[in-house]
Amino acid sequence: MTRCRLCGSTALESVVDLGATPPCESFLAAEQLDAPEQTYPLHLRVCTDCRLAQIPPLITPEETFSEYAYFSSYSSSWVEHARVFVEDAAARLGLGEDSFVVEVASNDGYLLRHVVDRGIRCLGVEPSVNVGAAAREAGVPTHTAFLSPETGAEVRAEHGPADLVVANNVYAHIPDVIGFTKGLRALVADDGWVSIEVQHLLTLIEENQYDTIYHEHFQYYTVASAIRALASGGLALVDVELLPTHGGSLRLWARPEETAGEPSRRVADVLAREKAAGLQELSGYTEFSARVAKVRRDLLRFLVEAAEEGKTVVGYGAPGKGNTLLNHCGIRPDLLAYTVDRNPYKHGRYTPGTRIPILPPERIAADRPDYVLVLPWNLRAELTEQLAYVHEWGGRLVFPIPELSIVEVSR
Missing domain, CATH: 3.40.50.720 (NAD(P)-binding Rossmann-like Domain)
Incomplete structure (x- = not known):
């Protein structure tokens, strides 16, 4: 029986069934063309209790990310997006030479290179050996590991707590959302900040973006479900930005629960938009499968x-x-x-x-x-x-x- 990976409920309703496909980053060499390929069901469901949209964890992150084909630096617009984020975050949080920034899933250093350029101490935590090596060659300190509560505690013990922890386009990629969130909390200082970018389920549904459903994306967030996910690891959402990246993304600003304070007005505004779109009930999901078929x-x-x-x-x-x-x-x-x-x-x-x-x-x-x-x-x-x-x-x-x-x- 399939259970929700966030709340444990078995009350999961189908959103769209895309059949069975191979893992999306398992590109084939010529000598593999006559060999069989493993495929896995790709069926998006939503939990009617906590509203987390998710697919079954049929492959492990180790299978996907130990050797990875995606290098962020090949998108010039994405590198520029990262540069602007670093500039704005440094101004917003007052980051300087005495600060410490950690990026989880730091890829080839596309973002932290801008932190290095500002003279701010930083560290990438990247599970993929090949892209992590590329980051180190570019001068970005990188630790090869998957984030867990234990990894977070080890990095904190060696390097100190982080004033800012960045987790861009990774919060959907981990089946153990609770353990990963606890790892973020282990990394961040008690008065620090966590910034997460993740695709917004609202735009995925509204804009027919069903091709962003694939096996390395285990879950799909609204602000409402993100609040519950963050709370599972001791973090509280304090602000949100709506971004155009990946067809429509959330930038979630979170802090440790004990120092978070009240959330901004923007959090309430996005929650209201999600409710109006029917995403806090089932009504917002019912027509999606038919629109996917038309695409x-x-x-x-x-x-x-x-x-x-x-x-x-x-x-x-x-x-x-x-x-x-x-x-x-x-x-x-x-x-x-x-x-x-x-x-x-x-x-x-x-x-x-x-x-x-x-x-x-x-x-x-x-x-x-x-x-x-x-x-x-x-x-x-x-x-x-x-x-x-x-x-x-x-x-x-x-x-x-x-x-x-x-x-x-x-x-």
Whole structure:
């Protein structure tokens, strides 16, 4: 019997069932193409008691993150987002040379490099050996470990309590949400701050962003469910910001319960928006599955018609979310010849399940396709600018989410 990982309830209701797919970051080498692939159910449910949306923990973080294909620094907009955050957090919290900042899931140092540049002592806690090594090479101190209460206590004992703990795009990636939250509390000073960025379930539902449901995202938060999750580890939410990143994210500002004080007005405002959208009941979830099915039908109809007309369609990007979309839609190389990615780690590999080749970005200009399907749709502004050159031969961009959009670009 499936139980809620936050409150233990068995009262879980289906939101959308996306079938069974391979883990989204398990890109295949050429020699693996004739071998079988393991797939796992991808079924989002919501707990009717605590309202945490979640999928079953069928894979472990160790399987996904010990060797990881995602390097944050390959997105220039994401690096800039991190720079602005560091600048604003330093001003908000008065961080200086005597401060200590810890980032959990620090990846390749994309954020902490800006902390280093300001002369602030810092440490990354990153489980992936390969990306952690890249961070150290870039001059960012990095400890290779998964965060747990024990890891948090060890880091605190060696380095002291952190004035700021940053956990961006990781709070959804851990099945032991209670243990992870206790680890955050172990890291942060009694009068310190925790900043968490995580995709907002409200925009996921409203904007049909179902491709962000994949096996390394174990849970999906509203502010209401985040408050309960933070409390499980001794933290209290004091402020929230709504961000455009990843199609719509929350920046949660939390502090230890004993020093938190009253939450800001913005917390109450977002809670009211979630309630109005029906996310504190079941009404807000009932139509999502039907809208997901329409996204699938519309994209497949476009790809089939393009193939019948002799048009060429290739992809841009090989993000994890893209593999949910490709597998759910059943897209194979007959409909999408290949995709490209800026990350050389993925070149010469194939997308999991759908076996679509991943090539360097220069291939698009060489082949001059009729359409480019943009899989990281959340970077629409950045990639529309990067791909403006497809106008030279009359090519067009295709965005599948929140609804099918075919765009003519110009320089």
